[in-house]
Amino acid sequence: MKELKGNGEEFLNEVASISRTSHVNIVTLKGFCFEGSKRALIYELMPNGSLEKFIYKGSPSSSNYHLGWDTLYKIAIGIARGLEYLHRGCNSRILHFDIKPQNILLVENFCPKISDFGLAKICPREKSTISMVSARGTTGYIAPEVFCRSFGGISHKSNVYSYGMMILEMVGG
Known part of the structure; x- marks a missing residue:
């Protein structure tokens, strides 16, 4: 991992979140390394990389391969x-807080496969809203209630907002 922030809390959060999951649309953690400043996550092989390179024309990581509407629909x-698995299928609800094309591996x-659980928050299933000290996520994908509490409580619906923004980008390219 290139960016090492803080005392490794974000890294350990990612390991804890991913290790609690087992779903066809969530990355599988094969292993990890956490020795001093050396930190690495080992996922299953993702030969197509991220969704980002297939939907943004002209981006540095863009491929010349164009995904058809049927494939985009299946990805969505x-x-x-x-x-849905993260919100309802796990023993503890996992709020991702960073759903975007760069974090969808193919x-x-x-x-x-949803990846990058560094900003995720694990909470009890019976809890409908959660509290957070600071906003989490990527600008443009952050739900309004995450950065301004007057819009309502923070919940799994914040991920749904990010998902909707990502779908708009998939359609608009």
Whole structure:
């Protein structure tokens, strides 16, 4: 990992979040290294990289491969299934807080896998809203209630907002 922040709390949070999951649309953590300043996550192989390179024309990581509407639809449904699992399928609800094309990895058949759980928050399933000290996420994908409490409480619906923003980017390219 290039950016080492703080005492490794974000890194350990990611390991804890991913290790609690087992779903076709969530990355599988094969192992990790946490020795001093050396930190690494080992995922299953993702030969197609991130969704980002398939939807942004002219980006440095862009490929010349264009995804058809059927494939984009299947990717969108897969991501939604992964989010539904994080919100309802796990013993503890996992709020991702960073759903964006860069954090959606694609296997060889373009099956999407949600990755990068560094900003995730684990909370009890029975709790509908959570409290946070500071905003989490990427500008443009952060739900309004995450950075301004007057819009309402922070919940799993914050991920749904980010998902919607990402779908708009998938359609608009």
